[in-house]
Amino acid sequence: MSTEEYVRVAEVGEIPDGRLKLVDVRGERLAVANASGTFHAFSDECTHDGGPLSEGELEGELVTCPWHFSRFNIRTGEIVDSPAEEVIVVYEVKVEDGAVYVGGAKGPGQHPPV
Numbered sequence: 001m002s003t004e005e006y007v008r009v010a011e012v013g014e015i016p017d018g019r020l021k022l023v024d025v026r027g028e029r030l031a032v033a034n035a036s037g038t039f040h041a042f043s044d045e046c047t048h049d050g051g052p053l054s055e056g057e058l059e060g061e062l063v064t065c066p067w068h069f070s071r072f073n074i075r076t077g078e079i080v081d082s083p084a085e086e087v088i089v090v091y092e093v094k095v096e097d098g099a100v101y102v103g104g105a106k107g108p109g110q111h112p113p114v
Helices: none
Strands: 007-011 020-025 028-035 037-043 055-059 063-064 070-071 080-081 089-096 099-108
Touching: 007 020, 007 028, 028 099
Parallel strands: none
Antiparallel strands: 007 099, 020 028, 028 037, 037 089, 055 063, 063 070, 070 080, 089 099
């Protein structure tokens, strides 16, 4: 994926370790997480009832939805704990010159157009 296909969403220092930030990438609400210095981006909407994952709790690579406590792996999108029954979409992320960039969907959920 070329640099032009990525969107700058934050400075590295804006998202401390263990924290989440809500961002807009081409009209899509995404959450960006800092898990021990590695940044991950994923759909902000819980697949159970649409809860805002960016307002959830981050523990390592797991995010917990604040509404009904579904848990997802932010690296893979896979469900760790129900009641969610569908995975979340995860996105390409890169860090360059102290900034965090988000690219296209990399799976496993349904991929919105980029």
